[in-house]
Amino acid sequence: MYDVIVVGAGPAGSSTAYNCAKKGLKTLLIDQRIKPGTPKQCAEGINEEILKELNIVIKPEWISKKIDSLIISNYKNNIILKGRRTRGYVLDRKKFDYALVERAKDAGAEVKLGIKVLNLKYNTIILKDKIEIKGKVIVGADGPYSTIGKKSGLGNPKLGCGYQYEISTQNNNHLSSLQMYVDIELENKGYLWIFPKEKSLNVGVGSMEQRNLKAPLDKFVKKLGLENEQVVEINAGQIPLHGPLQKFCNELVLLVGDAAGHTNPLSGGGIPVAIFDGILAAEVIKKHLKDKIPLTNYQQLWWQSEFGKATTASLKARRIYLRLLKEGKLEFYLNCLGTHNINSLKQLAKLGLKIPGIINKIKLFLFFKRFMKYYKYAW
Known part of the structure; x- marks a missing residue:
């Protein structure tokens, strides 16, 4: 019997497996994909400050582009927020995710890839041909449609969605900027983005609702003048954008990352919190197995963390x-x-003072106050 079985080898699952193995726990990491990180699941951005806080040493081969600024635009007007140094990175998620799996393996976790978990019965995962594997603790890191979440009774989070093209082009006037576009004709419950990479752009649209985003994305690409450029990859998926599940743990199961609904509800960023979830989950699991501390402490500790506080602030800012x-x-x-x-x-x-009307100034102030305090935990 394993001490811990982690289902799903994205950043949340790999982080959990790595930290559990480091603590001397017999750990199994299992994923239905043969190569984790493929296909990529997001726009690939992460900020430098949070990597340091999570003790992740960035490797050059993980970086597709260094980022020093953010642009908020409606095509005609651009507010360019620029720092004096690198603020973050657009990653190569395929290399990054694979490296996190290898890190877990090097720490002592057993890794099984290309194997799908079909069911969960108490502390036993069920695989193809009715193969059963038992664990003292089961961790669901298997995404927004988590089998572990569903079969454990914890459920799946409420979802929005995203649709993205990776476009091969040098047609980008802001090579080191993350770009957010406001265009209510195309999307009035989310936003549109460009994340630059070394030889391409991640161009996408995200919505708080589940709907077909291909048509608005095609229109966005045309407005940007990129319609004749080559699309090298298409990424589409569901994103937990409405906050965490009411319960994301019980006496046998912990959910981490997207499975728990831990994506930031305003930005849609999920990599930093996924890695943090793995750190916290391992601490709770170790104390549970050693000292019989309830696994359900995980939920309270998560909400008390900076990521929990960031989620609360982001839900208010999102409204x-x-x-x-x-x-x-x-x-x-x-x-x-x-x-x-x-x-x-x-x-x-000073620029905000130029907004006409006291009420407009107050609305904008409240938005920035609630979000900016925790912005580093949002992407």
Whole structure:
């Protein structure tokens, strides 16, 4: 019998397996994919500060592009928030995810790939041909449609969705900037983005609702003048954008990452919290197996963490953002402000004073106050 069986070898599962194995627990990491990280599941962005906090030493081969700025745009006007140094990276998720699996293996976790978990009965996972594997603790890291979540009775999170093209092109005026576009004609319950890579762009659209996003993405690509460029990869999937499950653990099962609904509900970013979930889950599991501390402590500790606080703040900011988006206020603000390069919070505050109307200023202030305090935990 294993101490821990981790189902799913994305960042959350690999982090859990690595940290459990490091603590001397007999750990199995299992995934239905033959090569984790393929196909990629997101726009691949992560900030430098959170990597340091999570003790992840970035390797050059994981980096597709260094990022030093964020652009908020409605095509005509651009607010460019630029730092003096690298703020983050657009990763090569295929290399990054695979490296995390190898890290778990090197720490002592047993890894089985290309094997699908069909069912869960108490502390036993069921594979093809009715093969059974027992574990003292089961960790569901198997994504938004988690089999472990469903079969354990914890359920699956409420989902939004994303649709993205990776486009091979050098047609990008801001080679080191993450770009967010406001366009309510194409998407009024989310946003559109460009994340630059070394020789390509991740161009996508995300929505709080589940719907077909191909048509709005095609229109976005055309507005950007990229319709004749080569699409080298298409990524589509469901994203937990409505906050965590009401319960994401019980006396035998912990859910981590997307399976728990731990994606940031405003940005859609999920890599940092996935890695953190693995660290926290391993601590709780070790204490549970050694000292009989309840596994259910995981939920309380998660909400008390900086990621839990960031989720609470982001849910509030998300409500403000969606209201401003629906009312056309965000586009109005961009038209009022025009194009500006911002290098400090002081400059940003001064620019905000140009927004007409006290109520508009208050709405924008509340949005930034609730989100910016925890922005590093959001992507």
